[in-house]
Amino acid sequence: MELKGCIFDLDGVIVDTAKYHYLAWKRLAQELGFDFSEEQNEALKGVSRMASLEILLAAGGIKKSEDEKTILATRKNSWYVDYISRMTPEEILPGSIILLQNLRENGILTAIGSASKNAGMILDRIGLTKMFDAIVDGYKITRAKPDPEVFLRGAKELGLEPKYCIVFEDAVAGVEAALDAGMICVGIGDKNRLGKAHLVVSDLRGITIEQLTKL
Numbered sequence: 001m002e003l004k005g006c007i008f009d010l011d012g013v014i015v016d017t018a019k020y021h022y023l024a025w026k027r028l029a030q031e032l033g034f035d036f037s038e039e040q041n042e043a044l045k046g047v048s049r050m051a052s053l054e055i056l057l058a059a060g061g062i063k064k065s066e067d068e069k070t071i072l073a074t075r076k077n078s079w080y081v082d083y084i085s086r087m088t089p090e091e092i093l094p095g096s097i098i099l100l101q102n103l104r105e106n107g108i109l110t111a112i113g114s115a116s117k118n119a120g121m122i123l124d125r126i127g128l129t130k131m132f133d134a135i136v137d138g139y140k141i142t143r144a145k146p147d148p149e150v151f152l153r154g155a156k157e158l159g160l161e162p163k164y165c166i167v168f169e170d171a172v173a174g175v176e177a178a179l180d181a182g183m184i185c186v187g188i189g190d191k192n193r194l195g196k197a198h199l200v201v202s203d204l205r206g207i208t209i210e211q212l213t214k215l
């Protein structure tokens with residue numbers, strides 16, 4: 001492919017915020033009187049805040065009104081924000097900075113495509129805001145992954161057609177969104193889960209532009 005832009009999911013690709021999301025969801029579950037396992041948490045990766053809450057409540061067999069759901073989601077988010085407000089650049093996942101620098105030095109545009117409404121704050125905390133030509137977060141989209149909206153918006157903000165873009169994703173819903181957007185997708189994580197991606201690696205370490213253009 002002719003590579004002109006790379007769009008990165010944030011949570012689980014550039015930083016491991018999944019652990020903070022999990023801590024906050026688990027705390028909410030415990031308050032509601034049930035346990036929420038790390039395995040159950042897998043289903044929340046890449047999923048929007050409200051959709052995540054629905055999955056959590058279903059796991060606990062609990063029904064809540066729309067108003068109560070808003071309160072619960074807000075409570076979870078305040079714990080989560082408390083965790084991420086203490087993040088430092090040391091939490092940037094291995095290989096991220098080198099890859100971003102390499103892409104930018106070679107004229108390849110970079111973007112964030114995240115469902116999170118906290119993406120801007122996380123990027124500020126870890127000092128990476130300036131490494132991206134476009135940042136698409138949960139405030140800019142109306143349809144969550146697996147809908148391709150977030151990545152199509154990313155390509156648009158970069159001024160690129162989808163076929164020139166590669167998406168980096170750790171969530172099954174995100175891989176589906178990337179493919180649906182007509183983009184090449186690199187899965188970050190487990191091959192068994194992310195098998196639909198064009199390439200699956202365990203992290204961003206050692207990824208070269210030459211390797212990407214062969215996809």
Ligand code: G6P
Nearest residue numbers: 011046047048049115116117118
């Ligand atoms: C990302 C994460 C999800 C999270 C979603 C919304 O996609 O992978 O786990 O639920 O963002 O994040 P927010 O920070 O807006 O609650």
Ligand code: MG
Nearest residue numbers: 009011012170
């Ligand atoms: Mg993710």
